[in-house]
Amino acid sequence: MAARIVDVRPANVTVRVGSSASVMCHVAGEPSPTVRWLRHDGSEVETADDDDDAVLEMTQDAGLLMINNATLDCDGWYECEASNGVGPAQTRALHVDVLGTYTTSVSPNF
Numbered sequence: 001m002a003a004r005i006v007d008v009r010p011a012n013v014t015v016r017v018g019s020s021a022s023v024m025c026h027v028a029g030e031p032s033p034t035v036r037w038l039r040h041d042g043s044e045v046e047t048a049d050d051d052d053d054a055v056l057e058m059t060q061d062a063g064l065l066m067i068n069n070a071t072l073d074c075d076g077w078y079e080c081e082a083s084n085g086v087g088p089a090q091t092r093a094l095h096v097d098v099l100g101t102y103t104t105s106v107s108p109n110f
Contacts, residue, residue, distance in 0.1 A: 003028075014097045015097070017101070018100070025037070033084040036063070037063060037081075070098050
């Protein structure tokens, strides 16, 4: 049975700078599909690494996109892709809105 995306929850995400969010992409198919998350620039979200702001964690039937310590760079479109070699890959897109601004302090020059 070809890979299919059963559900992506939540459908869209709003997160504040410095906060965390997660999105679950539930999939089905035989053989079990592989899940990839892609960023808006086409780059693949890699599996967990302490230095990454967006990481992928896999379970048996789902791919969990974790956005840790969100930055403005995390804002944009993400796509869940499910494939298992039977038929074409299936995709579902969602938007992540990151709210907030960076603040910097400047010392006066006297």
